[in-house]
Amino acid sequence: MNYNLELIKNKRKIISFSTFLILFSLLGILFSTFNTSYRKPINLGMDFVGGNELRIERVCEEECSNLSPDFVLDNLRVISSNKNFINNIKLQFQNNNKLISIRTPYLSIEESNNLITNLDNIIGPLNYESKDSRLIGPKLGKRLLTNCVTSLLVSLFAISLYITIRFDKKYALFALLALFHDLLIVFGIFSWLGIILSVEVNSLFAVSLLTIAGYSVNDTVVIFDRIRENLKSKEEGYNETIQLSVNESFRRTTFTSITTLIPLLSIILFGSYSLFWFSLALSLGIIVGSYSSILLAPSLLLKD
Amino acid sequence: MKRRQGWLFFILFLLTLSVYLLINYPLQLGLDLQGGSQLTLQIIKEEGKVTRDELEAVNSVIDKRVNNLGVSESNLQTLGGDQLILELPGEQNPLVASRVLGKTALLEFRTQKEGTSTDLKSLQLQRFSIKELIEQYSFAEKNQNDDNFLKVIQDNLKEIEQELNYSSTNNDLYGKLIEIKKYVDKEITNLFIKTDLSGKDLINAGRRQEQTNNNWEVLLTFSNSGGEKFAEITKSIAGTNQLLAIILDGESISEASVGNQFASTGITGGSATISGNFSAENARELEVQLKGGSLPLPIEIVETNTIGALLGSKNILKSLYAAISGLIFVGIFMIFNYRILGFVSVLSLVLYGFFNLALYSLIPVTLTLPGISGLILSIGMAVDANILIFERIREELYDGNTLTRSIDSGFQRANSSIVDGHITTLLSCFVLFLLGTNFVKGFAATLGIGVLISLFTSLNCSKTILRFFTTYQSLRQKNLYLPKNNFSN
Numbered sequence: 027m028n029y030n031l032e033l034i035k036n037k038r039k040i041i042s043f044s045t046f047l048i049l050f051s052l053l054g055i056l057f058s059t060f061n062t063s064y065r066k067p068i069n070l071g072m073d074f075v076g077g078n079e080l081r082i083e084r085v086c087e088e089e090c091s092n093l094s095p096d097f098v099l100d101n102l103r104v105i106s107s108n109k110n111f112i113n114n115i116k117l118q119f120q121n122n123n124k125l126i127s128i129r130t131p132y133l134s135i136e137e138s139n140n141l142i143t144n145l146d147n148i149i150g151p152l153n154y155e156s157k158d159s160r161l162i163g164p165k166l167g168k169r170l171l172t173n174c175v176t177s178l179l180v181s182l183f184a185i186s187l188y189i190t191i192r193f194d195k196k197y198a199l200f201a202l203l204a205l206f207h208d209l210l211i212v213f214g215i216f217s218w219l220g221i222i223l224s225v226e227v228n229s230l231f232a233v234s235l236l237t238i239a240g241y242s243v244n245d246t247v248v249i250f251d252r253i254r255e256n257l258k259s260k261e262e263g264y265n266e267t268i269q270l271s272v273n274e275s276f277r278r279t280t281f282t283s284i285t286t287l288i289p290l291l292s293i294i295l296f297g298s299y300s301l302f303w304f305s306l307a308l309s310l311g312i313i314v315g316s317y318s319s320i321l322l323a324p325s326l327l328l329k330d
Numbered sequence: 331m332k333r334r335q336g337w338l339f340f341i342l343f344l345l346t347l348s349v350y351l352l353i354n355y356p357l358q359l360g361l362d363l364q365g366g367s368q369l370t371l372q373i374i375k376e377e378g379k380v381t382r383d384e385l386e387a388v389n390s391v392i393d394k395r396v397n398n399l400g401v402s403e404s405n406l407q408t409l410g411g412d413q414l415i416l417e418l419p420g421e422q423n424p425l426v427a428s429r430v431l432g433k434t435a436l437l438e439f440r441t442q443k444e445g446t447s448t449d450l451k452s453l454q455l456q457r458f459s460i461k462e463l464i465e466q467y468s469f470a471e472k473n474q475n476d477d478n479f480l481k482v483i484q485d486n487l488k489e490i491e492q493e494l495n496y497s498s499t500n501n502d503l504y505g506k507l508i509e510i511k512k513y514v515d516k517e518i519t520n521l522f523i524k525t526d527l528s529g530k531d532l533i534n535a536g537r538r539q540e541q542t543n544n545n546w547e548v549l550l551t552f553s554n555s556g557g558e559k560f561a562e563i564t565k566s567i568a569g570t571n572q573l574l575a576i577i578l579d580g581e582s583i584s585e586a587s588v589g590n591q592f593a594s595t596g597i598t599g600g601s602a603t604i605s606g607n608f609s610a611e612n613a614r615e616l617e618v619q620l621k622g623g624s625l626p627l628p629i630e631i632v633e634t635n636t637i638g639a640l641l642g643s644k645n646i647l648k649s650l651y652a653a654i655s656g657l658i659f660v661g662i663f664m665i666f667n668y669r670i671l672g673f674v675s676v677l678s679l680v681l682y683g684f685f686n687l688a689l690y691s692l693i694p695v696t697l698t699l700p701g702i703s704g705l706i707l708s709i710g711m712a713v714d715a716n717i718l719i720f721e722r723i724r725e726e727l728y729d730g731n732t733l734t735r736s737i738d739s740g741f742q743r744a745n746s747s748i749v750d751g752h753i754t755t756l757l758s759c760f761v762l763f764l765l766g767t768n769f770v771k772g773f774a775a776t777l778g779i780g781v782l783i784s785l786f787t788s789l790n791c792s793k794t795i796l797r798f799f800t801t802y803q804s805l806r807q808k809n810l811y812l813p814k815n816n817f818s819n
Contacts, residue, residue, distance in 0.1 A: 289656030
């Protein structure tokens with residue numbers, strides 16, 4: 027069972043492919059930044075900008091009647107005291123008209139409770155046992171964002187310090203390059219998702235980036251470990267030894283990725299919706315991370 | 331061999347201990363899994379940073395207030411130096427808690443400045459009219475009265491504004507009403523002079539229904555020195571035109587006169603009542619606030635999170651299914667690919683699971699949705715360590731080494747990669763735990779614990795189980811360790 031990845035032959039292809047992926051991501055980030063509705067490199071969710079999110083189920087005898095969000099909003103406008111904020115409400119029916127999900131700008135707890143009471147009057151009865159609401163103040167949201175960015179930067183710094191100590195500078199540089207490559211691509215894909223599907227990123231997304239960073243470095247370090255070990259003992263030339271080491275680690279890397287992807291895939295398929303995008307981000311990161319560990323990072327080590 | 335047997339017993343001992351812990355100390359489920367409310371409170375300080383002492387003081391006051399509210403199993407944590415997180419399991423409505431928590435409850439007793447009677451009377455009158463207007467406004471809102479009615483309120487308000495020589499900049503009518511009410515309250519408070527009696531002199535607060543009507547009043551009990559101060563103050567103004575104001579958070583709740591009969595001794599006995607048209611609920615809230623003491627700094631509720639019990643249990647079931655099915659698939663994958671070795675890894679993963687959960691209940695770690703995903707991810711890392719080792723063992727076997735030797739050097743050679751990988755992950759966990767918010771912390775904690783335990787189970791437990799297996803002659807055939815189609819190698 028010997029693998030034969032022709033790393034030396036395909037170095038140029040690999041690097042062009044990565045360059046393409048990076049450009050694709052940068053384009054998404056650029057579009058998102060200049061998009062009038064986001065004006066950010068990525069579509070920031072409620073966690074970071076503040077707001078109110080409410081999900082509640084209707085009590086229906088058999089099937090829930092079909093209601094249009096516009097109907098509900100029109101009725102809300104009639105009975106609400108603050109008419110302005112209704113224009114900023116996003117209302118959706120899910121789960122066969124049973125689940126109502128609402129997003130509004132930041133409200134006080136009283137206002138939020140009022141909103142539910144009004145909704146109950148319009149489309150009730152509602153099942154308060156299955157209510158799920160989140161209120162985040164705009165100040166707190168901003169703080170969460172800076173908090174997430176700092177944790178990301180500090181932990182990247184810590185990781186790079188560790189590999190610089192454990193390996194020499196060249197390895198550390200390429201491992202880091204592969205790491206940024208992975209993070210940038212996942213970030214870029216989510217910029218695109220934000221533009222196309224209005225997918226928002228929350229603090230779990232920041233967590234996924236950090237996890238991807240750890241995972242990607244881990245993956246690359248294992249292969250570099252192998253390369254270093256083989257360079258000491260094997261007689262073959264420098265480039266050939268690198269190619270051999272990659273092929274020797276290939277099974278391990280793919281198997282590891284598969285075993286990590288299996289539970290993530292099961293969360294995507296069967297888990298709760300709140301973890302859907304998180305698991306997707308991680309899965310993407312692991313796939314890109316495996317690619318960069320097996321193909322990109324070692325290719326960069328090759329001598330021309 | 332002896333040494334390994336020792337390890338085997340040690341592992342069995344740990345397993346028994348874990349099972350014991352899990353039975354006796356059940357896992358704590360987070361609010362997202364159990365249902366309830368979570369409030370994030372921000373301490374507000376105009377200048378400088380919130381000190382440790384101030385944080386502690388706010389913490390203890392809120393703790394007392396929550397206890398007085400009678401919510402069971404509430405949990406209060408400090409966060410990031412100037413925030414507090416309050417969890418109220420089972421409580422679906424954060425409104426009650428928010429009303430009680432948001433107030434500073436700074437209680438003061440003040441005496442009226444001399445020669446301010448006329449000013450006070452007109453201000454009291456205006457306060458009364460504004461309160462009426464506010465009531466009319468809520469009534470109009472509720473009954474969807476036409477705009478004419480609101481116009482009347484607006485006109486009345488304008489008159490008051492002119493009399494007060496104060497105009498509000500607020501755009502919203504309701505906002506205007508509240509702003510002017512606050513202004514009048516402040517003006518009234520300004521007509522009174524501070525005394526040295528304050529909420530600090532209270533030892534208890536209670537409430538009771540007034541005998542004459544349905545209103546409630548709040549009873550205050552002073553400490554000895556407080557009682558003396560109260561007697562002193564009441565004595566000084568007894569029989570004069572000066573009133574005694576009871577002021578809460580800068581707003582006067584009642585202004586009372588002290589009768590001439592108290593001129594010689596003041597009101598003694600160390601207690602007072604505040605009767606200011608309290609409803610039962612309002613009286614209870616004030617009681618809770620006063621009992622808990624006053625907050626040294628005001629707080630603001632910046633985040634609330636309410637999860638219905640039903641959605642919570644749906645979440646946990648879904649994620650549990652996901653975790654279990656994921657694990658079963660990983661197990662099948664490992665046994666299919668690595669045969670006996672795969673079976674060893676499944677056993678060591680089961681151990682891993684038990685140790686993990688036992689540590690959660692021991693530390694204790696509250697299990698939340700991000701926590702569960704951290705757990706699932708750390709399982710991935712644990713499997714990775716096993717794969718690294720098994721691949722190495724196979725290489726040694728292909729090189730023609732004996733089974734025992736292959737196993738030994740397989741573990742030895744995989745060691746450095748595993749440690750490197752685990753340390754980088756631990757570093758991120760550490761950073762996340764230190765800097766992260768509550769939400770992120772749960773993830774970092776479970777992932778970090780998982781990575782540490784994975785180091786132990788993959789390096790030690792897997793080895794011990796494997797050694798134990800290889801003591802049986804029937805399990806020592808090399809082909810049981812190599813891929814099926816490949817054992818000719």
